[in-house]
Amino acid sequence: MFNLLTRKSIRKYQPNITIDDQQIENIIKDCQKAPSARNRQPIKFYVVKSKSALQAVRPLFPENFPHVDTCSILVFLMGDLRSYGITDASSENEIDKARNAILVDGGIMVNQMLQVVRLHGYEACAVGNFQKVQLNGVLNLDNFLIPILAVTIGLPDDEGKPYDRLDVKDIYKIL
Numbered sequence: 013m014f015n016l017l018t019r020k021s022i023r024k025y026q027p028n029i030t031i032d033d034q035q036i037e038n039i040i041k042d043c044q045k046a047p048s049a050r051n052r053q054p055i056k057f058y059v060v061k062s063k064s065a066l067q068a069v070r071p072l073f074p075e076n077f078p079h080v081d082t083c084s085i086l087v088f089l090m091g092d093l094r095s096y097g098i099t100d101a102s103s104e105n106e107i108d109k110a111r112n113a114i115l116v117d118g119g120i121m122v123n124q125m126l127q128v129v130r131l132h133g134y135e136a137c138a139v140g141n142f143q144k145v146q147l148n149g150v151l152n153l154d155n156f157l158i159p160i161l162a163v164t165i166g167l168p169d170d171e172g173k174p175y176d177r178l179d180v181k182d183i184y185k186i187l
């Protein structure tokens with residue numbers, strides 16, 4: 013049975029597993045259930061599936077990323093500044109405020125995606141370590157879209173590592 017608490021980052025996937033386009037859409041549809049501030053829904057999904065698309069983005073990632081090399085799809089979550097009313101005429105201050113708000117919506121969406129893929133039988137890993145400045149150029153995206161994070165998705169080829177958590181007593185205070 014699906015258990016929210018058993019998720020782990022998976023960094024090695026079974027090779028040659030294809031996720032069909034309808035299933036990708038179903039995953040994204042389920043991700044849309046995530047909350048966002050004022051329901052602005054600023055997050056857009058750019059799904060890298062073909063070998064040629066993966067080859068184009070691969071240089072943006074450090075060499076030692078088996079999950080990027082073995083995943084069935086690599087999804088870039090991008091925040092759309094236009095969802096927060098940003099236009100070419102917006103001030104730096106307005107853009108900064110919108111960017112900060114979008115990063116919160118984006119973080120919530122990343123976690124939604126990490127869990128939703130498991131409902132569809134896959135595992136995933138969030139990947140923040142890539143060259144974000146170059147991404148828009150490689151994907152031919154305008155600058156209203158800001159990179160949040162990438163997520164690798166596939167069928168697991170290992171169990172993932174156990175990552176300890178801090179002592180719970182050290183991270184909360186009841187006031």
Ligand SMILES: Cc1cc2nc3c(=O)[nH]c(=O)nc-3n(C[C@H](O)[C@H](O)[C@H](O)COP(=O)(O)O)c2cc1C
Pocket residue numbers: 019020021022023137138139140141142161172173175
């Ligand atoms: C914002 C963010 C960025 C991350 N970036 C990377 C990354 O670049 N490479 C990677 O292998 N894992 C990355 N991770 C996964 C974390 O390392 C992982 O979630 C953490 O070690 C806890 O392990 P767990 O997910 O298995 O519980 C990232 C996770 C988050 C939330």
